[in-house]
Amino acid sequence: MGDPLFDDPTKPLYPLRVASELSNTSVYSLRKYVDEGLILPYQTPTKRRLYSQVDIKRILCIRKYLDEYGLNIAGIKALFAQVPCWLLKPCNEEDCIQCEAYTSATEPCWQVTTKGPTCKNEDCQTCAVYRLPEKCDDIKSLFKNLQQLNRADKKGE
Ligand code: SF4
Numbered sequence: 001m002g003d004p005l006f007d008d009p010t011k012p013l014y015p016l017r018v019a020s021e022l023s024n025t026s027v028y029s030l031r032k033y034v035d036e037g038l039i040l041p042y043q044t045p046t047k048r049r050l051y052s053q054v055d056i057k058r059i060l061c062i063r064k065y066l067d068e069y070g071l072n073i074a075g076i077k078a079l080f081a082q083v084p085c086w087l088l089k090p091c092n093e094e095d096c097i098q099c100e101a102y103t104s105a106t107e108p109c110w111q112v113t114t115k116g117p118t119c120k121n122e123d124c125q126t127c128a129v130y131r132l133p134e135k136c137d138d139i140k141s142l143f144k145n146l147q148q149l150n151r152a153d154k155k156g157e
């Protein structure tokens with residue numbers, strides 16, 4: 001049987017310095033990614049940040065975008081902001097129009113100030129939308145899957 005601590009990849013496990021070592025990323029850069037909203041580590045009641053395995057994957061992905069794809073932090077945020085979260089959540093048109101994420105081209109949905117009712121009380125850290133960028137080589141597949149879902153919906157109309 002596996003270790004329950006490691007069975008859930010969203011479980012906050014690693015303090016900043018360990019996350020830095022595991023991702024081969026400086027503590028300074030990790031703090032910057034957090035400040036910019038690229039990652040949302042868990043915060044303990046004493047304001048200590050703990051990183052999960054999912055966070056480590058995200059950091060590696062962010063590094064890839066920066067070092068190999070030539071994006072900067074603003075570009076990565078804009079890329080994350082393009083994900084149509086309303087297609088992955090049970091979000092209807094009425095919810096969408098109340099939400100900044102529906103129109104923002106620069107802020108990922110987990111970063112916007114005004115969220116629609118669908119997401120107001122949701123935990124972004126475990127949300128499928130927030131977790132998509134951990135598959136950084138596979139952003140195109142995301143859109144292919146969404147297209148298939150739309151086709152299936154149309155057939156069912
Ligand atoms: S409420 Fe906003 S953030 Fe949530 S799915 Fe709808 S558009 Fe996206």
Ligand code: SF4
Pocket residue numbers: 085089109110115118119122123124127128129130
């Ligand atoms: S729960 Fe958070 S990450 Fe998920 S769609 Fe809503 S705002 Fe985005």
